[in-house]
Amino acid sequence: MRIVTKTLLKRRPRLIVGSLVAAALALLSSPTVMADFSRLAELQDSGFAISAEARLLNAPEVTLASINPNAERSPASVTKAYLGAAALNRFGPQHRFTTQLVSTGEIDANGVLQGDLVFDGGGDPGLTSENLWRLVQRLQQAGVRDVAGGLVVSQWRFGPVECITTDRCDALSRVANSYSAPLSSAGVNFGSWCVNVAPASTPGEPARITHCDGPSSLTRVDNRVTTRPDNSGTKLNAERITDERGDIMRISGQISTNAWPRDVYRAASDSAAQTAQTLHAMLMRAGIVMGSEPRVTAEPPPQGASRLAAVDSKPLQEILLRIMNYSNNYMADVLALNLVETPKAQLRQAGEALETYATSLPGHGPVTLESGSGLTTGNRTSAHSINVMLESMFHQASLFPSFVATFQSPANGVMRFIRRGPDVFQTNVMIKTGTLNQPFAVRAAAGYFRTVSGRWGVFSVLVNGDSSTPYLNWTKVLEPLAQDLDEMIRAH
Structure with missing residues (x-):
């Protein structure tokens, strides 16, 4: 009896450990865990087409829930996640885009540049007026006091880029929003004019309107704003x-005498021409007199041109943070065009560069990406394919921190509409959303989550309507998605 008892005691710990391991593996691989996309799936009853998938990462990989995971749907702005991944893989997080002023002319003893001053657009998606002022300052530091020739803005890398979406095509003649300007490698301020509206000192008088970068307006203004009492x-x-003379900012309404001035942004009809006007005005304000009016060209700077001034962009990881957090379509498509290696790039070529990246990922399915912004419903991918891309980035230790940082936490993201759902969802998820309303509704979301036990997971949800489906409020997608993901996070 003593020998038998001793043998049983020796074996029992191994049996217990083995049973626990088997039970744990069974739990992780079991599809019976009470967490799925059952709430989200109810949207199908209203005619919406869904592709959705959520799964845990690292061995053993577990699919937690899915709805038609391989079906191709429009991802809208979730496309920008592909863009971020492709750009990080191509350029690296610390890459900077350089914009420069060059010339073949010499600077004489009086500081006069004997030739044209060429603005070589570097395709910086985040180029701003601040960067232009630095260029002017560095030009003065190089000894330039006046320019015998004129300012030439070169958009040889890409631009003007053919419009493929309604908003950008409409923006050629009229626009009531920002970030929809025609694309250019020489654009500034996201292709938008900015004017400042301030009240007059006396009620009844027109408001005072100036350009955001100076005391006068760089484009014509039709001022219909009336100053009202406090x-x-x-x-x-x-x-x-x-019109035939160029852009006009038409502003109407009212502003109180005790109101703070307001900045108003609207897309320009020609991004490169807007840059030419803005930089020319800055040069003149700095006392640098130009010999002729500014002009735009699609030709590269002349051979042998020397650099007179340059400014670098923010690092790519910071550019991506703005693109993803604010879903800036102008910045996204400019960055995508930088992926094209040949000059005079067009959006379809940028889309093909994104497709090449996506299809290089093992397990990724068919994909069509006509743009980097996701503005067009012609973009098509599946929830499973998006998750393949997200997982690929997760396993790249040198790129993943920069990539995941561009997604928003529902609890404190800049987009207030995502601040909903259970606390666990809000604090354990990083999300990118996508929205389109025309020609049909698209509500998409994708990103990462951490379970209560600390495991990483990925999820992608693409909800598409058609001409017969009702208007799709984000609440009808986010609330069931938040509840479903919350249960998955808690269950693991």
Whole structure:
């Protein structure tokens, strides 16, 4: 009896450990865990087409829930996650885009540049007026006091880029929003004009409107804003229209005498021409007199041109943070065009570069990406394919921190509409959303989550309507998605 008892005691710990391991593996691989996309799936009853998948990463990989995971749907702005991944793989997180002023002319003893001053657009998606002021300052430091020739803005890398979406095509003549300007490698301020509206000192007088970068407006202004007495409220409507003489900012409404000035942004009809006007005005304000009016060209700077001034962009990881957090379509498509290696790039070529990246990932399915912004419903991918891309980035230790940082936490993201759902969902998820309303509704979301036990997971949800489906409020997608993901996070 003693020998038998001793033998049983020796074997029992191994049996217990083995049973626990088997039970754990069974739990992880079991599809019976009470967590799925059952709430989200109810949207199918209203005619919406869904592709969705959520799964845990690292061995053993576990699919937690899915709805038609391989079906191709429009991802809308979730496309920008592909863009971020492709750009990081191509350039690296610390890559910077350089914009420069060059010339073949010499600077004489009086500081006069004997030739044209060429603005070589570097395709910086985040180029701003601040960068232009630095260029002007560095030009002065190089000894330039006046320019005998003129300012030439070169958009030889890409631009003007053919419009393929309604908003950008409409923006050629009229627009009531920002970030929809025609694309260019020489664009500044996201292709948008900015004017500042301030109240006059006396009620009844027109408001004072100036350009955001100076005391006068760089484009014509049709001022229809009336100053009202204190505390009357401020209501402004603005659109940019274009006629044979160029762009006009038409602004109407009212502003109170005690109101703070307001900045108003509207897309320009020609991004490179806007840069030419803005930089020319800055040069003149700095006392650098130009010999002729500014002009735009699609030709590269002349052979042998020397650099006079240059400015670098923010690092790519910071550019991506703005693109993803604010879903800036102008920045996204400019960055995508940088993926094209040949000059005079067009959006379809940028899409093909993204497709090449995506299809290089093992396990990725068919994909069509016509743009990097996701503005067009012609973009097509599946929930499973998006998860393949997300998982690929997760396993790249040198790129993943920069990539995941561009996604928003629902608890404190800049987009307030995602701040909903259970606490666990809000604090354990990093998400990128996508929205389209025309020609049909698209509500998409993808990203990462951490379970209560600390495991990483990926999820992708693409909900597409058609001409017969009702308007799709984000609440109808986010609330069931948040509940479903919350249960998955808690269950593991």
